[in-house]
Amino acid sequence: MDATSQAVAGKALRADGATPLLVVDDVTLQYKTADHLVTATWKVGFEVHAADRYVLLGPSGCGKTTILKAIAGFMAPVAGSITLAGRTIERPGPDRMMVFQEFDQLLPWRTVLGNVLFPLLVNRRLPRAAAVDHARALLAKVNLSRFEDVYPHMLSGGMKQRVAIARALAMEPAVLLMDEPFAALDALTRRKMQEELVALWEEVRFTVIFVTHSIEEALLIGNRILVLSPHPGRVKAELNAGHIGFSDMGTAAFDALQRRIHDLLFTDKIETALEARHERHS
Amino acid sequence: MNDIAERTLPPLRPERTVTLDAMGAVGDVARPLGPIERLTNITAVRRLAVLIVLAAAWEAYARYIANPLLFPSLTETLEAFWDAAARGPLIDRTLTSLQVLAGGYAAGLALAAIITTVAVSTRVGTDLLSTLTAMFNPLPAIALLPLALLWFGLGAKSLIFVIIHSVLWAVALNTHSGFMSVSPTLRMAGQNCGLRGLSYVALLLVPAAFPSILTGLKIGWAFAWRTLIAAELVFGASSRSGGLGWFIFENRNQLETASVFAGLLTVILIGLVVESVIFRAIENATVRKWGMQS
Numbered sequence: 001m002d003a004t005s006q007a008v009a010g011k012a013l014r015a016d017g018a019t020p021l022l023v024v025d026d027v028t029l030q031y032k033t034a035d036h037l038v039t040a041t042w043k044v045g046f047e048v049h050a051a052d053r054y055v056l057l058g059p060s061g062c063g064k065t066t067i068l069k070a071i072a073g074f075m076a077p078v079a080g081s082i083t084l085a086g087r088t089i090e091r092p093g094p095d096r097m098m099v100f101q102e103f104d105q106l107l108p109w110r111t112v113l114g115n116v117l118f119p120l121l122v123n124r125r126l127p128r129a130a131a132v133d134h135a136r137a138l139l140a141k142v143n144l145s146r147f148e149d150v151y152p153h154m155l156s157g158g159m160k161q162r163v164a165i166a167r168a169l170a171m172e173p174a175v176l177l178m179d180e181p182f183a184a185l186d187a188l189t190r191r192k193m194q195e196e197l198v199a200l201w202e203e204v205r206f207t208v209i210f211v212t213h214s215i216e217e218a219l220l221i222g223n224r225i226l227v228l229s230p231h232p233g234r235v236k237a238e239l240n241a242g243h244i245g246f247s248d249m250g251t252a253a254f255d256a257l258q259r260r261i262h263d264l265l266f267t268d269k270i271e272t273a274l275e276a277r278h279e280r281h282s
Numbered sequence: 283m284n285d286i287a288e289r290t291l292p293p294l295r296p297e298r299t300v301t302l303d304a305m306g307a308v309g310d311v312a313r314p315l316g317p318i319e320r321l322t323n324i325t326a327v328r329r330l331a332v333l334i335v336l337a338a339a340w341e342a343y344a345r346y347i348a349n350p351l352l353f354p355s356l357t358e359t360l361e362a363f364w365d366a367a368a369r370g371p372l373i374d375r376t377l378t379s380l381q382v383l384a385g386g387y388a389a390g391l392a393l394a395a396i397i398t399t400v401a402v403s404t405r406v407g408t409d410l411l412s413t414l415t416a417m418f419n420p421l422p423a424i425a426l427l428p429l430a431l432l433w434f435g436l437g438a439k440s441l442i443f444v445i446i447h448s449v450l451w452a453v454a455l456n457t458h459s460g461f462m463s464v465s466p467t468l469r470m471a472g473q474n475c476g477l478r479g480l481s482y483v484a485l486l487l488v489p490a491a492f493p494s495i496l497t498g499l500k501i502g503w504a505f506a507w508r509t510l511i512a513a514e515l516v517f518g519a520s521s522r523s524g525g526l527g528w529f530i531f532e533n534r535n536q537l538e539t540a541s542v543f544a545g546l547l548t549v550i551l552i553g554l555v556v557e558s559v560i561f562r563a564i565e566n567a568t569v570r571k572w573g574m575q576s
Contacts, residue, residue, distance in 0.1 A: 069470075072470075072474060074470060074473070091478075092470070092473040092474050092476075093474075093476060094474070094475055094476045096474070097474060097475075098470070098471070098474045100467050100470070100471065102465070102467040104465050104467050104468055105468065105470075105471040106471075107468070107486075107489070107490075108490075108572045108573060108574050109489040109490075109492070109568070109572045109574075118475055119475035119476060122475050122476050122477060122481070122485065123475075123476045151571065151572055151573055152573070153572065153573025153574075154573065
């Protein structure tokens with residue numbers, strides 16, 4: 001553990017009496033397109049504790065997916081640091097399993113069971129027989145036991161995402177990273193998946209960082225919500241939503257928090273629109 | 283304005299909820315097709331019908347011109363085929379050809395695997411591969427035969443050299459473009475699972491690019507087979523056991539036209555078997571089963 005991460009950990013300890021699992025410390029992220037160097041996030045900092053359902057919420061362009069990719073180890077921060085249990089993240093690894101939005105994250109040449117087994121076998125986590133048992137248990141948890149010998153192309157979108165979740169959870173990652181995993185699903189399936197995910201969390205108590213642009217989804221899934229502003233992504237607010245769940249939908253508390261986040265995001269949009277108009281006139 | 287809005291309102295109708303009938307009232311949900319329709323849905327059956335028509339046309343035309351020296355009939359060809367296969371050297375010649383082909387094909391694949399692995403891991407490698415394939419892909423392998431004869435002399439070595447040339451670039455080009463078109467999500471998912479270096483290539487890129495690789499293998503095979511027969515037509519008498527091309531050439535010299543036809547038939551048959559039996563079986567067991575190709 002280097003000096004900075006120790007200092008950060010110490011600070012957090014004083015602040016709320018527990019050591020954070022993941023520390024994102026003033027991280028600036030940039031990526032290159034064909035002709036631009038884009039700053040995706042600017043000095044974004046937050047802490048995730050064990051068993052958090054931590055939601056990164058913001059409009060497109062706020063760099064929430066880029067932050068998730070940096071935590072996953074696919075890109076390095078230009079400034080700041082990301083540490084998991086005190087160690088700086090350097091490369092992708094199965095301790096930070098990721099569930100993507102796209103359905104093609106599954107290996108089409110492997111069955112449902114084969115997909116869940118894949119990371120277990122690649123990392124030699126368990127002997128084969130034990131790995132199969134473990135994978136089957138995970139598939140049972142996401143209600144896919146009947147489909148273990150089916151190839152991914154025969155599954156519906158929701159089932160594919162459940163396989164991806166089972167595959168990620170099978171590795172028992174320190175943090176589960178989810179990049180808008182339900183965004184490409186139809187509304188009914190999405191609601192069902194949200195409920196299943198929270199039920200699964202109740203059972204397993206994994207730590208998850210969940211990226212979404214839906215305020216409602218953030219409220220239903222998260223216990224803590226980081227609201228980000230776009231171009232570049234900066235922290236706008238960090239809110240608690242652990243007291244709000246599916247049974248609170250339509251209540252005054254739910255609506256109030258939803259309205260509060262909406263205002264946080266919306267005022268920002270008005271400002272940018274005004275700025276843009278101002279720039280055009282000058 | 284208001285008037286129009288009022289006039290275009292849809293009528294208010296009563297609501298309704300329906301208790302669904304038992305399925306028996308609906309009748310069959312799915313019904314099997316008739317036997318003739320099912321039969322004509324089988325590709326093999328339709329292809330066979332085409333083949334029978336072509337064979338009949340051949341036989342009729344050959345009998346009409348009645349000149350076995352120039353155009354033997356199907357029956358004469360089949361007789362010569364049977365004769366050459368049972369008593370003559372046809373089987374031997376074919377085996378010789380296939381042996382050389384297998385050697386050259388395997389060597390070509392191995393080289394292609396090495397080159398694409400290097401190409402996919404470094405940018406210089408990618409540029410090298412692109413330049414080499416751009417240069418050598420349009421060059422017909424048979425054009426290298428004179429040079430090959432100069433370097434390796436008459437014999438299997440020269441044949442293998444031209445076969446490698448015909449396989450290597452087609453397979454390398456298709457494999458590399460297959461690697462390049464693997465979706466970013468799948469790449470990230472693979473790295474996320476802990477794949478790196480060679481295991482990343484072998485366990486993720488190769489299966490993910492398998493449709494393209496298979497296309498490359500098919501093109502490579504077709505190139506190799508044609509190149510081999512053509513090369514054997516040019517020489518092949520050097521060693522005691524010539525190949526199929528030599529069989530054709532030999533019989534033409536002796537004006538055994540029916541045997542020439544039998545040799546050509548063998549070339550076609552082997553081509554068909556490899557295309558529609560071997561490669562089809564590989565396709566069915568892989569890319570079709572995985573839903574990566576319809």
